[in-house]
Amino acid sequence: MEFSMYLTSLPLRVEREIPHDTKARSHRLMVQAGFIQQTSAGIFSFSTLLWSVIRRIEKIIREELNAIGFQELMMPALQPTNLWRESGRLEHFQREHTMLSLRDRKDQEFCMGSTYEEVLIDLCRHFVSSYRQLPFRLYQISEKFRDDLRPRFGLVRARQFRMKDGYSFDLNEGGMHVAYQETREAYNKIFERCGISFVVFSDLRGSIGSTFAEKYMARTTEGEESFIHCTHCNFTANYEGSPYCPQCHAATEPLTALELGHIFELGPHYPEKMGALVADNNGRLSPIWMGDFGIGVSRIPVAIIEQYMDDCGMNWPFHLAPIQIAVVPVMPTNENQVSAASAIARTIKTTFGFETYVDNRAQSFGSRLKDLDFVGSQLQIVVGDRLDNGEVDVQQRNGLNKTTVPIANIVTTIENLTKGVHQ
Amino acid sequence: MRLSQSFFVTQRNYSDELTTVSHRLMVQAGMLFQVTGGIYIIGHFLTKVIQKITDLVRTEMNTIDAQEISMPILQPKSLWVESRRWDQYKNQGLMFTLRDRKEAEYCLSPTNEELAVDFIRNRIISYRQLPCAIYQFGEKFRDEIRPRFGLMRGREFTMKDAYSFHESPKDLEEWYAKFRNAYANVLNRLNLRFGIVEADNGEMGGTKSEEFMAIADAGEDELVFCSSCGSAVNVEKAGKKDQCTKCGSMEIRISRGIEIGHIFQLGGYYSKNMGLTFTSKDGTEEPIIMGCYGMGISRLAAAVVEQSHDENGIIWPSVIAPFDAIVIPARPSEIAVNAAIRLYEDLKDQGIDCILDDRDASAAVKFKDADLTGIPWKIIVGKTFESNGEVELKDRRSKNSTQMKPDNVARFLLENQGD
Numbered sequence: 063m064e065f066s067m068y069l070t071s072l073p074l075r076v077e078r079e080i081p082h083d084t085k086a087r088s089h090r091l092m093v094q095a096g097f098i099q100q101t102s103a104g105i106f107s108f109s110t111l112l113w114s115v116i117r118r119i120e121k122i123i124r125e126e127l128n129a130i131g132f133q134e135l136m137m138p139a140l141q142p143t144n145l146w147r148e149s150g151r152l153e154h155f156q157r158e159h160t161m162l163s164l165r166d167r168k169d170q171e172f173c174m175g176s177t178y179e180e181v182l183i184d185l186c187r188h189f190v191s192s193y194r195q196l197p198f199r200l201y202q203i204s205e206k207f208r209d210d211l212r213p214r215f216g217l218v219r220a221r222q223f224r225m226k227d228g229y230s231f232d233l234n235e236g237g238m239h240v241a242y243q244e245t246r247e248a249y250n251k252i253f254e255r256c257g258i259s260f261v262v263f264s265d266l267r268g269s270i271g272s273t274f275a276e277k278y279m280a281r282t283t284e285g286e287e288s289f290i291h292c293t294h295c296n297f298t299a300n301y302e303g304s305p306y307c308p309q310c311h312a313a314t315e316p317l318t319a320l321e322l323g324h325i326f327e328l329g330p331h332y333p334e335k336m337g338a339l340v341a342d343n344n345g346r347l348s349p350i351w352m353g354d355f356g357i358g359v360s361r362i363p364v365a366i367i368e369q370y371m372d373d374c375g376m377n378w379p380f381h382l383a384p385i386q387i388a389v390v391p392v393m394p395t396n397e398n399q400v401s402a403a404s405a406i407a408r409t410i411k412t413t414f415g416f417e418t419y420v421d422n423r424a425q426s427f428g429s430r431l432k433d434l435d436f437v438g439s440q441l442q443i444v445v446g447d448r449l450d451n452g453e454v455d456v457q458q459r460n461g462l463n464k465t466t467v468p469i470a471n472i473v474t475t476i477e478n479l480t481k482g483v484h485q
Numbered sequence: 486m487r488l489s490q491s492f493f494v495t496q497r498n499y500s501d502e503l504t505t506v507s508h509r510l511m512v513q514a515g516m517l518f519q520v521t522g523g524i525y526i527i528g529h530f531l532t533k534v535i536q537k538i539t540d541l542v543r544t545e546m547n548t549i550d551a552q553e554i555s556m557p558i559l560q561p562k563s564l565w566v567e568s569r570r571w572d573q574y575k576n577q578g579l580m581f582t583l584r585d586r587k588e589a590e591y592c593l594s595p596t597n598e599e600l601a602v603d604f605i606r607n608r609i610i611s612y613r614q615l616p617c618a619i620y621q622f623g624e625k626f627r628d629e630i631r632p633r634f635g636l637m638r639g640r641e642f643t644m645k646d647a648y649s650f651h652e653s654p655k656d657l658e659e660w661y662a663k664f665r666n667a668y669a670n671v672l673n674r675l676n677l678r679f680g681i682v683e684a685d686n687g688e689m690g691g692t693k694s695e696e697f698m699a700i701a702d703a704g705e706d707e708l709v710f711c712s713s714c715g716s717a718v719n720v721e722k723a724g725k726k727d728q729c730t731k732c733g734s735m736e737i738r739i740s741r742g743i744e745i746g747h748i749f750q751l752g753g754y755y756s757k758n759m760g761l762t763f764t765s766k767d768g769t770e771e772p773i774i775m776g777c778y779g780m781g782i783s784r785l786a787a788a789v790v791e792q793s794h795d796e797n798g799i800i801w802p803s804v805i806a807p808f809d810a811i812v813i814p815a816r817p818s819e820i821a822v823n824a825a826i827r828l829y830e831d832l833k834d835q836g837i838d839c840i841l842d843d844r845d846a847s848a849a850v851k852f853k854d855a856d857l858t859g860i861p862w863k864i865i866v867g868k869t870f871e872s873n874g875e876v877e878l879k880d881r882r883s884k885n886s887t888q889m890k891p892d893n894v895a896r897f898l899l900e901n902q903g904d
Contacts, residue, residue, distance in 0.1 A: 102561040136527040164583035
């Protein structure tokens with residue numbers, strides 16, 4: 063066996079009882095399906111099924127960023143706090159108390175990575191001195207830390223979460239604009255490929271030193287975060303009490319949405335402060351121009367759940383479903399059924415690469431199907447009495463479009479049902 | 486990827502402090518940048534190598550039916566108090582700890598037995614769900630007194646850690662053997678020379694453990710390796726140093742080794758302390774028997790470089806090389822440059838992971854950098870192309886070269902990738 067395919071080995075266990083401390087529905091569903099397990103407030107372990115969704119999302123992100131010349135690297139979670147003194151951002155972050163910090167055995171102070179401008183500007187000032195070395199674009203996908211005062215809504219306001227952070231480095235403002243526009247296009251493709259319905263807002267306030275910024279927001283039905291959105295000038299911001307737009311003073315509309323991405327033209331501010339200067343072709347020194355591009359990776363499954371869920375539980379676009387195909391022996395104690403189910407699962411997995419599992423758990427057939435619908439298994443192949451005639455039933459989630467198919471035709475059937483899906 | 490549009494920094498000179506080959510070559514090749522003692526930025530090329538090692542390990546873990554999950558770096562003190570390891574680890578001084586805004590105390594993952602038990606105790610109730618195994622790739626932290634040797638003794642590093650759960654010690658022994666075998670498969674696929682050493686369980690507790698040691702001059706232990714049975718013994722414990730203490734073979738060699746994996750039969754220690762039980766066939770509540778299995782992923786990259794390099798730089802085995810090939814326009818003429826770009830685009834379309842060295846630099850500099858970074862094939866578009874339309878392919882390991890028309894390069898590379 064070259065892959066694991068039995069749901070008993072995960073193990074998968076769906077909790078029918080609704081957990082009491084979950085306000086948002088997406089959070090509730092994830093807890094019930096065991097996708098996340100809280101180890102302390104706002105800090106979670108991810109189950110095999112959730113992790114497999116996140117890894118496929120990361121693959122999409124990597125493909126789109128690599129296509130426009132971003133280079134992936136790995137940066138440390140521990141950052142020397144001194145770098146933040148130099149950039150002048152330390153006070154701001156300390157005032158908000160969101161930075162987790164610690165001292166090592168030699169009393170050197172570190173903070174847990176939340177963003178990496180300082181670390182990369184430090185790298186640039188050591189190794190980049192000429193315009194010939196520019197431009198370039200760097201990114202990483204890693205754990206980030208934020209000591210939120212009130213961690214809540216599961217992966218939405220977590221204290222440790224997965225983020226993609228990317229940075230562009232250019233000689234001048236024009237180069238930075240190009241990087242920004244290309245990354246913007248890549249972001250559109252990423253969120254489209256994740257099947258998310260999203261809106262992009264300009265965020266004129268941005269953060270310190272930035273000139274232009276936009277946010278990628280997934281519309282959600284429940285209120286993780288409330289925003290005011292001005293339909294007049296497209297301004298949007300976290301709700302701060304006033305119903306009027308601070309930009310143009312028009313009336314605003316309330317909006318429930320989840321922020322998934324934030325891109326901004328950071329400009330030369332921090333490189334200048336930290337002395338990351340490059341010589342142009344006349345030998346003149348000037349600071350590097352930076353662009354800054356984030357994606358809240360572990361929020362993407364939340365947005366998908368919010369947008370796709372129904373009364374039976376979670377639902378997914380096929381290519382991101384945690385269980386794409388479940389092969390279900392009606393009697394898990396019937397060896398013929400289990401071995402036929404295993405053979406079918408193996409064939410599908412090796413032919414298509416889909417996330418395929420045999421549901422051999424010791425629960426009633428009905429309760430297993432209910433669990434599968436709950437976690438959002440897209441296709442279910444039921445191996446029951448028809449096995450004697452060499453046939454199985456194929457159905458979509460929630461028992462839809464059930465047909466009886468000869469086992470010999472299973473590959474063609476799956477091919478037709480999943481046309482256009484690239485694993 | 487075009488090098489002219491990339492962050493790519495190589496260094497010919499190096500500091501005397503870089504005393505081990507892997508550390509020195511990784512720094513010179515722009516793969517490793519120190520942020521502060523024992524803490525690094527891992528450059529793009531090395532990131533790709535580590536991802537390929539990760540995929541290789543993942544395949545072996547999935548093959549034995551272990552399930553990949555993801556556990557957090559920040560671990561609450563409360564879980565470590567349950568397992569009765571907090572004071573011991575804290576007093577030892579190698580664990581990073583911090584307090585949050587509410588003064589709650591955490592450690593940065595040194596190892597994950599506590600979290601693994603916590604994950605499983607919410608899911609496993611019955612003997613029917615056993616055995617099972619989980620694993621993850623994650624950052625680990627260790628506040629070393631003297632961080633050194635780059636990725637070999639860093640303060641933050643990537644590890645694969647796995648945990649298995651069983652009804653009985655006998656079942657644990659079976660799974661332990663499966664993991665042991667999977668580890669050997671990984672190391673063989675990386676072409677690493679290694680030995681397996683019986684080891685102390687130390688602070689992990691439990692009954693039996695073994696270390697996987699890769700042969701390397703930079704290693705911190707001196708070992709007697711047996712070429713016949715593959716076992717290894719610490720020199721201090723070997724007694725007579727002219728034959729294998731396991732099988733008696735005389736085919737031994739004394740070398741230094743670096744630990745790249747450590748596997749443990751833990752038994753019931755964590756289960757008893759943390760209340761991890763299952764309902765047995767007879768209906769009684771029994772503690773789950775555990776095993777745990779660590780592998781140093783970033784250290785594996787260092788071990789490979791220790792064993793596979795020459796005077797010009799790193800020689801990556803193609804299975805984990807950062808790129809399959811590098812296309813080098815070696816003449817400034819328009820005809821050579823354009824042909825190199827065309828070939829690079831064409832190779833990419835055919836699924837060859839290659840880079841183009843289109844920097845404004847001399848051919849000599851480009852050759853040196855290609856050798857330093859250890860890419861398996863150099864594809865040189867130079868004089869021979871200008872005269873008879875052929876490019877030169879140079880094998881990094883054997884230094885053999887061969888000439889062919891650009892149209893034949895993709896097929897040649899696809900047929901000559903395995904080493």
